[in-house]
Amino acid sequence: MKKPELSMTLRECLSEFPQLEETIYSLIEECVYCEGFKDETLEEVFKAHKLDPEKALKKLLKALEEE
Secondary structure, X not given: OOOOOOOOEHHXXXXXXXXXXXXXXXXXXXXXXXXXXXOOEHXXXXXXXXXXXXXXXXXXXXXXXXX
């Protein structure tokens, strides 16, 4: 099964894992809808929001497991 990776863009992540939108929103709030961030990697998006990319990714993976 494919999993989200820090190297994928926000757009790719939301496209492949639409069920993660709520979790991503909890991390970066309204920016999940920002066109400027859609083509940035998850790593860059999380860093821009002062989040540890690895910890944020773990939250996404955990959310997928809990489905």
